Amino acid sequence: MAPVPVLPEEGQPMVEIRGLRTEFELPGRRFVVHDNLDFTVHRGEVVSLVGGSGTGKTVLLRQILGLERPAAGEIRVLGRPVEQLGRRGAASRIGMLFQHGALFSAFTVLENVAFPLMELRTLPRPLVREAAMVKLQMVGLQPEDASKMPADLSGGMIKRVALARALIMDPPLLLLDEPTAGLDPESSDGFVTLLRALHRDLALTVIMVTHDLDTLFELSTRIAVLADRKVIVSGRPKEVIAFQHPFVHDFFLGQRGQRAMELLREHPFAV
Numbered sequence: 001m002a003p004v005p006v007l008p009e010e011g012q013p014m015v016e017i018r019g020l021r022t023e024f025e026l027p028g029r030r031f032v033v034h035d036n037l038d039f040t041v042h043r044g045e046v047v048s049l050v051g052g053s054g055t056g057k058t059v060l061l062r063q064i065l066g067l068e069r070p071a072a073g074e075i076r077v078l079g080r081p082v083e084q085l086g087r088r089g090a091a092s093r094i095g096m097l098f099q100h101g102a103l104f105s106a107f108t109v110l111e112n113v114a115f116p117l118m119e120l121r122t123l124p125r126p127l128v129r130e131a132a133m134v135k136l137q138m139v140g141l142q143p144e145d146a147s148k149m150p151a152d153l154s155g156g157m158i159k160r161v162a163l164a165r166a167l168i169m170d171p172p173l174l175l176l177d178e179p180t181a182g183l184d185p186e187s188s189d190g191f192v193t194l195l196r197a198l199h200r201d202l203a204l205t206v207i208m209v210t211h212d213l214d215t216l217f218e219l220s221t222r223i224a225v226l227a228d229r230k231v232i233v234s235g236r237p238k239e240v241i242a243f244q245h246p247f248v249h250d251f252f253l254g255q256r257g258q259r260a261m262e263l264l265r266e267h268p269f270a271v
């Protein structure tokens, strides 16, 4: 069995990032994505990361997951440096929903959901199957969906299967990369409702990257803006929208501003 992560008290840091520097080599030059970036997420929060294209939102999620190492700085997850968690330790603490679901096309739905547990080789197959079926039910899928192949699923079902797989080890921390991208409005609403219920019922801490204002306002307890290689502001929408920065102005008050203002009125207490 995977070790049960020790949960910090409510409000204690789940993720702490200090002095983060991320750089990539391009032919002939070094390209800096994050520079001296600080960011903390507390237990129970749903923090949305927004920022322009290429500001390093996805890379930051991958670093929190331990899939990529920064050039400098420290990332602690549940009080421990992420590089000390190892693959198994990270998997039991952090669930990740990748942008396009990232399901294995040759595996059935059940095999996809069960995969992280099968890889551990610590539980007998019937128990793994049972755990995967419970997670399928948790994300609103039917038992008969278990034998389907990814090619036979709708976009909304693919997201749900990927979410069931992200939750298979009962991680306290869930990372979501564009959870509603590519979904029609009805599927998107359904998925947001599911995420909100799971956040509440499983006492999850969530870090989410999204460009979608409805998803942002429906789910977030805090918004953090990535620009100029740092988190330039984080807080409630009202506080973030009032921050003077060209990206913040364009994102919330530009073309989409009217929708942002409607959402702010609809969700005065949500964030």
Ligand SMILES: Nc1ncnc2c1ncn2[C@@H]1O[C@H](COP(=O)(O)OP(=O)(O)OP(=O)(O)O)[C@@H](O)[C@H]1O
Pocket (backbone or CB within 6 Å): 024, 025, 033, 051, 052, 053, 054, 055, 056, 057, 058, 059, 060
């Ligand atoms: N392995 C890599 N090698 C080189 N450059 C990379 C690598 N991974 C990411 N980058 C670059 O780092 C920058 C940040 O990428 P990232 O995918 O995190 O952006 P993002 O903020 O998620 O953007 P978007 O909103 O467009 O998805 C981009 O310019 C990307 O091309």
